[in-house]
Amino acid sequence: MLSTEGRKISEHANEFVKNLKVGEHGCVFFTSREDFKGIQFTFVKSGLEQNWGVVYTTATETVNKVRDDMKQFGIDVQEHENEGSLVIVRGEDLYKDPENPDLKGWTAVAKSICDSFVAKGKKGVRVAADLSSYFLSKGLAKQWFQLEYALERKLAIPLTIVCGYDAQLIPASKDLDIIEYYKMVNREQREYVDAHSFAIYANKNKTIVFTV
Numbered sequence: 037m038l039s040t041e042g043r044k045i046s047e048h049a050n051e052f053v054k055n056l057k058v059g060e061h062g063c064v065f066f067t068s069r070e071d072f073k074g075i076q077f078t079f080v081k082s083g084l085e086q087n088w089g090v091v092y093t094t095a096t097e098t099v100n101k102v103r104d105d106m107k108q109f110g111i112d113v114q115e116h117e118n119e120g121s122l123v124i125v126r127g128e129d130l131y132k133d134p135e136n137p138d139l140k141g142w143t144a145v146a147k148s149i150c151d152s153f154v155a156k157g158k159k160g161v162r163v164a165a166d167l168s169s170y171f172l173s174k175g176l177a178k179q180w181f182q183l184e185y186a187l188e189r190k191l192a193i194p195l196t197i198v199c200g201y202d203a204q205l206i207p208a209s210k211d212l213d214i215i216e217y218y219k220m221v222n223r224e225q226r227e228y229v230d231a232h233s234f235a236i237y238a239n240k241n242k243t244i245v246f247t248v
Contacts, residue, residue: 052245163197
């Protein structure tokens with residue numbers, strides 16, 4: 037069960053995502069899906085409380101599973117969906133064909149989402165994404181990074197994004213301590229961080245926030 041009273045991540049990481057400004061595009065490397073959702077749902081919940089529009093995109097779970105987990109975390113999903121401030125979507129609705137992603141369509145959708153929420157009086161849009169696991173597990177790393185780089189490190193539109201990366205899917209990372217993992221990714225796997233303005237590395241013992 038996901039709960040704000042359950043296992044705590046780093047307070048620093050939670051405060052960091054709560055206070056993210058418009059235009060940031062970052063990622064969370066995680067070893068536990070529970071820890072990952074704790075960070076993502078903190079980002080979502082604080083955004084809703086601060087008058088952001090929020091989009092949660094998933095490729096590994098059903099929309100109803102995400103809704104249930106958000107409710108357990110203390111997010112009033114029904115209220116926010118009914119008023120149009122929260123949208124939960126499957127990845128297929130955004131990237132269409134994963135082997136040949138439509139990059140122009142991807143960026144057009146991002147702009148359209150921003151325009152829609154800003155027209156409703158929102159300060160911008162927060163996107164919490166869990167899409168990379170699908171691409172990386174299918175060996176579609178090149179396609180995924182095309183999508184990541186298409187959105188740029190610092191966004192010119194009122195959009196803030198936090199992407200998720202399952203550490204188990206990144207080469208040579210499985211048994212590393214979070215400090216060694218952090219060093220390895222920044223030294224040997226730069227493509228995982230170069231599209232981003234920040235990266236959070238989280239496991240049950242320690243969390244690191246790295247800003248570019």
